[in-house]
Amino acid sequence: MPLISVVLGRLSQAFLLLIAMSLIGFIGVHSVGNPVFNVVNIETATPEDIHAATIALGLDQPIWRQYLAFIGNVVSGNFGTSYIYHLPAFELVMSKLPATLELASIAMLIAAPLGTGLGLLAGRRSGTLFDRTMVKASVSALSIPSFWLAMMLILVGAILTGWFPSGGRGLTASFLGQEWSFLTGNGLWHMVLPALALAIPNIALIARLSRSGTIEVENLDFTRFCRAKGLSSRRILLRHTLPNISVPIVTIIGLQFGGMLAFAVVVETIFSWPGVGKLLIDSIQLLDRPVVMATLTFIAVAFVALNALVDLFYAVLDPRVRLSS
Amino acid sequence: MKAQIVSALKRRRHGPVLTASKLLLASYILVAIAAPLIAPQNPYDPLQIYGWEASSPPGTRGSGGYLYLLGTDGLGRDIVSTILYGLRISLVVSIVSSALAALIGLTAGVSAAYFGKWVDIAIMRLVDLQLSLPTILIALIAIVTLGPGIDRIILALIIAQWATYARIARGVALSEANKPYMDAARLMRLPTSRIIFRHLLPNSIAPAVTLIPIEVGHAVALEATLSFLGLGVPIDKPSLGSAVANGFQYLLTGQYWISLFPGLALFGLIASINLVGEDVRRSLDPRNHSL
Numbered sequence: 001m002p003l004i005s006v007v008l009g010r011l012s013q014a015f016l017l018l019i020a021m022s023l024i025g026f027i028g029v030h031s032v033g034n035p036v037f038n039v040v041n042i043e044t045a046t047p048e049d050i051h052a053a054t055i056a057l058g059l060d061q062p063i064w065r066q067y068l069a070f071i072g073n074v075v076s077g078n079f080g081t082s083y084i085y086h087l088p089a090f091e092l093v094m095s096k097l098p099a100t101l102e103l104a105s106i107a108m109l110i111a112a113p114l115g116t117g118l119g120l121l122a123g124r125r126s127g128t129l130f131d132r133t134m135v136k137a138s139v140s141a142l143s144i145p146s147f148w149l150a151m152m153l154i155l156v157g158a159i160l161t162g163w164f165p166s167g168g169r170g171l172t173a174s175f176l177g178q179e180w181s182f183l184t185g186n187g188l189w190h191m192v193l194p195a196l197a198l199a200i201p202n203i204a205l206i207a208r209l210s211r212s213g214t215i216e217v218e219n220l221d222f223t224r225f226c227r228a229k230g231l232s233s234r235r236i237l238l239r240h241t242l243p244n245i246s247v248p249i250v251t252i253i254g255l256q257f258g259g260m261l262a263f264a265v266v267v268e269t270i271f272s273w274p275g276v277g278k279l280l281i282d283s284i285q286l287l288d289r290p291v292v293m294a295t296l297t298f299i300a301v302a303f304v305a306l307n308a309l310v311d312l313f314y315a316v317l318d319p320r321v322r323l324s325s
Numbered sequence: 326m327k328a329q330i331v332s333a334l335k336r337r338r339h340g341p342v343l344t345a346s347k348l349l350l351a352s353y354i355l356v357a358i359a360a361p362l363i364a365p366q367n368p369y370d371p372l373q374i375y376g377w378e379a380s381s382p383p384g385t386r387g388s389g390g391y392l393y394l395l396g397t398d399g400l401g402r403d404i405v406s407t408i409l410y411g412l413r414i415s416l417v418v419s420i421v422s423s424a425l426a427a428l429i430g431l432t433a434g435v436s437a438a439y440f441g442k443w444v445d446i447a448i449m450r451l452v453d454l455q456l457s458l459p460t461i462l463i464a465l466i467a468i469v470t471l472g473p474g475i476d477r478i479i480l481a482l483i484i485a486q487w488a489t490y491a492r493i494a495r496g497v498a499l500s501e502a503n504k505p506y507m508d509a510a511r512l513m514r515l516p517t518s519r520i521i522f523r524h525l526l527p528n529s530i531a532p533a534v535t536l537i538p539i540e541v542g543h544a545v546a547l548e549a550t551l552s553f554l555g556l557g558v559p560i561d562k563p564s565l566g567s568a569v570a571n572g573f574q575y576l577l578t579g580q581y582w583i584s585l586f587p588g589l590a591l592f593g594l595i596a597s598i599n600l601v602g603e604d605v606r607r608s609l610d611p612r613n614h615s616l
Contacts, residue, residue, distance in 0.1 A: 017454055143596040144592055147553045147566075151576060155576060159576065262458075266550060266554065281555070292469055300462065303457075303462070
């Protein structure tokens with residue numbers, strides 16, 4: 001199957017997924033409460049008020065028309081105005097995005113090389129003390145609930161030692177019209193703990209994956225041949241083993257980056273990092289429905305898009321994917 | 326052949342970590358059941374709580390005459406008792422939701438395999454949709470739509486978890502559906518519900534059931550996370566997750582014990598469930614019995 005049809009197939013799949021999600025979201029939103037009572041006061045409203053509000057909200061239209069209007073709003077990024085901030089909800093989400101993106105990127109920049117490296121080393125010396133310690137450490141790192149890990153990082157890194165700040169974003173510098181923390185020393189200092197909280201479970205996950213890949217590849221004929229040829233074990237590991245295990249690792253990095261957008265909810269709340277996740281939790285607690293909808297939609301769409309991208313990347317990297325389907 | 330048997334037996338032998346986690350899990354379940362008998366205080370009873378002893382450090386002797394072994398929280402509740410009662414809520418919520426999710430997921434997966442055509446397509450599309458999103462996101466969306474409360478959080482956990490079971494059960498049921506006993510059942514004109522629930526389901530259940538212990542571990546973590554975010558169980562009846570959350574604001578002022586100890590209890594619970602669950606799955610997996 002040529003690459004182009006794989007691309008088209010995957011994109012239409014992602015598109016269908018989004019349509020299904022929007023349908024479920026639409027039904028979900030419309031099955032809880034009558035939105036008219038968000039607009040008019042339930043105790044003092046006359047039947048005329050309610051009728052006027054129903055027309056104003058478009059609730060007198062047939063259901064499929066309401067759905068089309070909903071889709072139109074979602075596509076144009078119109079989720080209504082925040083009840084709290086009095087700003088368009090989607091703009092609010094976008095204004096918080098740089099903070100989340102830079103945190104997730106830094107976390108992934110820590111997790112990807114560290115996890116791959118640890119996995120390579122452990123896999124090459126499988127069965128040794130280092131390997132067994134690594135496996136046990138990764139199991140427990142994946143068992144720790146992320147919020148508790150974040151709190152322990154604050155306890156050790158901020159309260160007991162006083163090395164790092166316990167929360168906030170620190171100083172930011174302007175770049176491309178947005179404020180970024182990673183451009184200032186103080187901002188980077190603020191990022192250390194939250195980035196570690198996001199990175200540690202991913203280090204464990206990537207290390208497990210690259211360890212099992214390494215063990216598999218190290219037993220294949222070509223590595224034995226390399227060894228017989230007298231190549232140094234470092235060269236075998238970096239030039240021959242690493243490229244052969246890279247495809248699943250790249251996949252998991254892409255998927256986990258999407259997962260980080262979802263897990264940022266927890267880490268951002270704990271470190272009071274003003275990103276999309278903290279906005280979501282704050283808005284849920286303040287009953288700011290437009291912002292909640294906009295944030296959840298954004299995270300879900302971003303995740304589906306990332307998934308599709310990773311799959312496409314897979315097809316480009318690995319000819320077997322193209323040929324088998 | 327002999328070497329293979331020996332290695333298979335060796336694989337079955339428990340390491341000290343597994344034995345320890347089995348013991349730990351058993352004691353967790355025991356103290357959760359016996360909580361009202363062994364807890365020094367009933368943290369839900371305001372008459373037993375002394376508000377002026379709030380945030381006492383571990384080892385303080387309280388005016389009730391007994392020892393606050395792990396200190397008290399910001400409302401004056403004994404941490405040991407909060408952990409014991411919170412453990413009950415965490416365990417009940419996650420076991421009930423995992424069991425119901427397994428039941429619903431199995432039924433959905435088996436029905437998809439049995440009916441095929443559009444039923445299959447509809448159910449499996451929904452399953453694909455759910456499995457392509459992170460569980461925490463599904464649970465968040467569900468709890469935002471449903472609102473707070475223990476029954477709602479159980480529902481949200483079911484919504485977040487049923488899809489895994491459905492996918493596995495469908496795969497098994499597809500291969501079972503063409504076996505002779507299914508033809509026999511159909512030829513006898515048994516009612517469809519009887520064929521599904523009495524013939525197909527019991528024969529497709531095994532691989533999905535081995536997942537339940539691991540999923541209970543996930544459910545504990547998920548419930549704790551939702552409660553920590555203030556979206557889970559109500560604050561006056563804390564689960565382990567909300568007990569940790571209650572202590573978070575005190576952590577910043579150095580009163581570490583309020584969230585440290587419930588957190589340790591939670592970590593131990595999740596780790597032991599994961600290790601035991603992984604062992605259950607491995608020893609029930611038929612591929613590991615082949616010699």
